Amino acid sequence: MIRILMHGCNGAMGQAISALVARREDVRIAAGVDIKPEKKYDYPVYGSLDQVKEEVDVVVDFAVASAADRLLDYCCGKGLPLVLCTTGLSETQIGTVSECAERIPILRSANMSLGVNLLLRLVQDAARVLAGAGFDMEIVEKHHNRKLDAPSGTAIALADSMNRAMRGAYHYEYDRHSRRAARDPREIGISAVRGGSIVGEHDVIFAGPDEVVTLSHTAYSRSVFAEGAVEAAVFLAGKPAGLYSMADVIA
Secondary structure, three states, rough: EEEEEEEOOOOHHHHHHHHHHHHOOOOOEEEEEEEOOOOOOOOEEEEHHHHHHOOOOOOEOOOHHHHHHHHHHHHHHHHOOOEEOOOOOOOOHHHHHHHOOOOOOEEEEEOOHHHHHHHHHHHHHHHHHHHHHEEEEEEEEEEEOOOOOOOHHHHHHHHHEEEEEEEOEEEEEEEOOOOOOOOOOOEEEEEEEOOOOOEEEEEEEEEEEOOOEEEEEEEEHHHHOOOOHHHHHHHHOOOOOOOOOOOHOOH
């Protein structure tokens, strides 16, 4: 049985993962860490990583970007595999992730759902055909009103996937209100909507002369991300050091 340390256990995603794991027999959460160490499930919860006493096989993180530095130090020091799901990391933090991946296995993904990771592949094919034919590319993402980062990590990952297909020829445009000019044909526009309890919606729009192609993904509950995170933890436990992604899990 694989033992998980749930980092950010009392957040919305931490609770979704805890509820899912409680129904499985191949994994269990040995301990949790949260800035508000309230015990909500049948495992001990600590206010900091330094307090954890339990032996674990893998860490699953759904906390906040500001906690990533300490988490990476902890996992590197303990030699623990890390499923890093928190988005909004700085360029410096992303560099630290790459450095730590030389010592421990790290799986980092902007989105843990199977559907989104399939979408990342599909938009590459679409970009090669449609952008190559002169279609404009836009991304619109929608999330709940408590999400801290914008645009979403998934929106950036989709843009990166499309741009790789076009050999990095495009730049990203997040805000057009400050300029009055025609759209640059080499830009990918990314727009963020925040409101209500929207779990997550991403529309990738390819707009050409007289036709529009849209590839979409809608998450109706957090369970799709929880399922992916747990599968990633099962996959990562026991793997050699390196940087992994959900593409490796679903390959």
